[in-house]
Structure formats: C-alpha cells, structure tokens
Amino acid sequence: MKSRLWFVVSILLITVMIFAAGCGNKAPATPQGGEESSSGGAAESGPVKITIFVGFGTGTEPEQIELHNQIADEFNASHDDIQIEFITVPYEEHTTKFSTMLAGDMAPDIVMPIGVMGVAEFQDEWLDLTPYVERDNYDMSDFYGPALELQHVGDKLIGLPLGVYPSAVYYNEDMFDAAGIPYPPHKFGDPDWTYDKLVEIAQKLTLDANGNDATSPDFDAENIVQWGWDGWDWIPFRMVPSKFGGDSIGMSDDYRTAEMNSQPWIDALQFVSDSVWKWHIRPSAEAIDAVLGDMDALESGMVAMWEIHSWMSYNYDTWSEAFNWNVAAIPAGPDGSIVDETNIDGLVIPSHSKHPDQAWEVVKWLMQPDVMKRLTDSYGCIPARQSLAKDWLSEMSAAYPNVDFQVFLDGIEYMDNPNYEAWIPNYGQVFDATEHAMELVLTGENTDVKAILDALNEEVQGYLDEYWAEH
C-alpha cells in the first residue's frame, strides 16, 4: 500500500514540476508588453527581434522560404538595432499556430503575405497603422487606390498592400479558332461584352462527342467533351451575387439580418444552375471530378473560357506548351456593372506585437520598391505599386508575347469592394453554408434555387443570432 502511495505522490510531483517548468518558460515574456513598444526597445539589451509570420497564404514554397531568408540576411546585415526572422507555417496549420502564439503571449510582429480572408479570420487583431503613416508622412501615392482600400477595416488602415491578383477570362484561342468564333473583347466596358453574350458564345463552344454544339437540337448533354466555360470554379459562391447587383456580404449593413435569399443571390445561383443544367456550358461537380480531375480547367484542354485570378501564372508554361491562350476582360452583369473579383496580399502588424514601432520600420523596409519587387515576383502577384506594375507588364509580355496582360492591370479599377473574402460574423460557418448551397446545385442534388437560398438564409440567420448573442 505504502509503495503505491509513494509511487502516486512521486508521479504527481514530477507532473507538477514539468508543468511548472513549461509555464516558467513563458513567464518572462509577459510583463512589460506595452512599455517597450513606446520606448523603442531601449529597455532591452541588444537588438530587438522582429518575427515575421508566413503561412496565411502563399510564401511557404521552398524557393520562397529561401528568398525570405536572403531578405532577412540583408536586413540583418544593414541594421544593428533590429533583427528579423521569418517563421514559416504550413497553410493548413496557420490558424491554430497563430492562435496559439497569441494565447501564449508570443505574438509575431508582422504577418505576411496575408489576404482579405486571413485578415478577416482575426478581424480585431490588427494594429491601426494610420498613426505611423501620419507620423512619418509615409508616401502611399504609388499604391493602387483600390488595393489600398482593401487594407481598410472600418476606419482603420490595418496593413499595406504588397500585390494584387485581379481576375480575367482566360480563354483557349485554338478552340475559338476551331469554332470560327471571334475572340472575346479585351477592353473592360466593351458594350457587347456581357454575361449574356458569354453564355451565347459558350454554348457554341460546348461540344458533345458527335461534334454538336449546345445550341443544336441533337446536342447530347450526357456526352459532353468540351465545355464553353467553367464558371467561377475555384472561387467561392459568395463572390457571384456581386455580379448580379448584390454584394458578397449578403447581410444587412449591421450584419444582424441575413439577406441571402434576396434577388441578386437568387439570380446568381440561378445563373450557376442554368449554366450547368440548362445551357450545359459549365461542367457539373461530378464532371469536374470525373473529367477534369486534378487538372485546372484550361489545362484539361476541355474548357474554352475560365474566369479566374492572375495567380494562375504558376501554370502558364503548361498551358503554353499545349495550346494558344489569352485573357479577356470581365463581362458586365445584367445591370451593366462590371465587378472584377480580386485577391490581395499585404503586410499587417498584430496588435499583440511587443515591438510595433520596430515592426513598422521593418514593414517600410519591405515595402521599398526593390524589395517588394522580389517578393511579388516570388508570390506571383502584380506589385501593388503602380511604378512596379509597368515592369511587371513588360516582363510578363516578354515571357508570353501572345498574351494581353494589360487586361489584368485594367481590371484593378473594377476590383470588388466589399471583397468576396471580407469579414462576416461566424465567418467559417457562413462560408461553408454558402458553399453548400452552390454544391447542391452543381451536383444536381437540388436545383430549386429559391428553396436552397431560403434554407441558406435561415441557417445563416442562426449563425448571426449566435454570434451577436456572444458579442
């Protein structure tokens, strides 16, 4: 009996000691939070270390990590008072790692590159940079206006833009040539370029195994071998209503009432449904899996047009080897408005950073044109500085002489705002619910658009009520 007691007691003691040791590591970091930041790190002996968290988006590929390390070496060699270090986390783990760092009082000092969705995930966590910009008279005139707009949350400027990824309609020129159809317009605002027109030409470009196009009475919808359009595949459904006179929020201005069964949302989902089941221009969910597989729409060689972001640049070489391709402007929606869904990458400073002053200095250094250029080249985005965008255009045009990259630069002016990744209450659940609605249509499980959206609205209202009950 006695030995058992001894055993239990010693086990408990060891356990307590281990826990105490674990907690002990954390302790020194806690006390002087804010003081240091205002005193510019003078209280510390030696240089201040600024940690840069990478993992909210791109930036985790081996060659990108390599570039980050090079940049860190350069910065560290030229600065005595501040040293930087990049922490790279796989995208799948960024949420838990970042949350845990916040909870453990070890918040990183900068997060980059981070898009609108990443910002929304931790909506209240980002420091307002306005005081720094005003203090230093920081020149932001070179940034694309719309790109800078997306760095605002309410009246706070929460970050600076690194690069943008506008969308355009990529198209396979060979398929247009084979069908004898003129290429779609490259100019934004061309009065003939609407989604109605897109459907019309997409039907002619959609072919069955016997070579009939989708306008033919003999067309066999069960044996499609080429689709005219792959819709907004890879883009969340939230984006689509903004093409139809609505927005990607789908809620009242105070975010308390769901409005996801409003007319723009109905029109948007009806369009998606019709494109698959009525016009047959877009592959169903099953066809995407069965026919396209892991390939992207254009790469499959079975899709003529695909509206997607400029981050497809990673596959340009593969496409170029197989066919001729180009990019057209985004068509106008039924009400005549043009919305170019855009992703963006920027830099933000967590409000829990212990060294915001130094972090701001690092941000400014990273935003210098020559450093930004290296980063954006590596991330595959268009630099958010207009002065650099011209270089980007000439470099891309030299690499792919046939392709009209000006389309992307023109698209920036039509950037969607609110962005389709913008914050909404209970973000993840509402996001999944909207995706579920589109999935029902794409799988053909349910094509009663009104019923789907009524159910969606009810579900989302539940999430909103829950959110506001807790906040």
Add this chain to the structure above:
Amino acid sequence: MFKSISLRRRESLWGYFFIGPWVIGFIIFTAGPMLASLVLSLTHYDIASAPIFVGLDNYVKLFTGDPKFWHALRVTMTYAFIAIPLNLIFGFLVAYLLNLRVPGVAFWRTIYYLPSVMPGVATALLWGLLFNPRIGVINWLLSLVGIKGPGWLASPQWALPALILMSLWGVGGGMIIYLAGLQGIPTSLYEAAQIDGANRWQQLTRITLPLMSPVIFYNLVTGIIGTFQYFTDAYVLTGGGPVDATLFYNLYLYKQAFTYRNMGYASALAWVLFVIVLVFTLLVFKSSDLWVYYEGEMRG
C-alpha cells in the same frame, strides 16, 4: 537503489519505476488534456482569447439547435453499421482461407496484411486514384463488363459507399488476429469431430466459431471504437462532401475546432462521442454473455 527493502517490495518498486514514464506520459498527454477538454466543453473558447464559462450551453445547442450534429452522427452510424459487420466477416473469411494449407500461404498472408501497415494518408490518396471516374481502375473494370461506373467520391449517393468499400482494404489488421486465434484451436477437436462424422460446415459452426468468439468479440469492440473515430480517409478524399454526404462525426468535430475555432463546442462534441462509444462498447460487453465462449468455461 532499494537495497534495504525486501525483494518483493523491491520488485514492485522497479515495476512502478519502469511503467512510470508511460504513466507520466498518460497523465500529461492523455488524462490531462481529457480533463481540460471536459472543462473547455463548458466554455466558449477560440484559443486566442480566454475561455468564457457558459455552463451546459454547448451541450444544449448540440442536442437542440444543431442539425449538422445529427447529420454527422447519422453518417457515422450508417458507416459503422455497414462497415463493421463487413470487416468482421471479410476479415474472418480471409483468415479462414489463409489458415488452410494452400500453396504460398506465407506470401498471401503478407499480401493481405500489408495494407493495414500502410500510412492512412498514402492509402487514401491511392484509393482516390482507384475511384477516379476518368482514369481509375474500378470504373475501367466496370466498363469491361458494360457497366458505366458512378462518380464515386464526387457523387453524393456513392461517396459513402465508396468509403465503406475502401474500409475493406484494412481487413488485414483484423485478419492477423483471427489467424492467431484460428491457429490456437487444438487440432484434436477437429480430429474428434471428424471421427464423429462432422462435415466442414458443422466443424465451422460448432468448433471454430464458438472458439473464435472471444477473438470476434475483441475485433468487434476495437472495430466500434475505431469506426466512430473514423477521420483520415474522409478528410483526405472528400473533406466531408459532396454536399455533406461524408461529413463524419470527427470531421465535423475537426471543423468546429480548427476551421471555426469553436474549441469549447468541439470539446463538447468530443465528450458526447466518448459517451456514445462507451455506451456501444458496454452494450457489446453486456451482450457478450450470450455469445462469447471462453476456454474452460462451462455453460448451462
């Protein structure tokens, strides 16, 4: 060390000393987090900010205001009720066949056991290819006999059956235990039965099955526990889709925890799952009096 104490006590102290690392590990990495999750299940907790105590709110919401919970439970139950018996039967059949004197039996045993030691993610990716409607072997084989295969993982109707089919890939794990059990049955029993004129079927039902019942029982219990914790294949292959057709309980739990950052609610989900598994396991234990026979046991 321990020299002044009696041998018996010394041995027991050494015993505790050697299991100590495991016990410490258990307390820190299993019992501690379990207790913590029980406490967290009574809170709202998003990791980044401190937990807020909400009493039984999470549990109330779970049972009264969350259709996805019931849906996920239904998906998991459906899977369990089909996959567990299938695995039991196939595992037993394979073991029975591999216990016969067939040529190259060692080779066959290795082949059948191999899949169960392969890492889950690799297996899942492999099956993703097999099920691929365009380039997959399964639909190609079906096409040879004139059947147009379904979309499998992309089809809301076929995704769950596909995962059930896939579960059979792992019968090797159960098989090896059956095989050990089969080889433990004394041959004298079969010889006696043969002398009495029993045919193969009678030998199977009167000798093999009763004597194997503890092994079947063991595989059933571990099968229930494993199946309710089913996660990897669905996470890798379907992510819960299409249209939630494969939204397994643990996948939903994972989403609540790591996508929605509702750690409190996810902890409640985990404890409810724990109770469900416990109830099923106890039911099976209770029923075992009726159908499990242990050697040397006399039954009236």
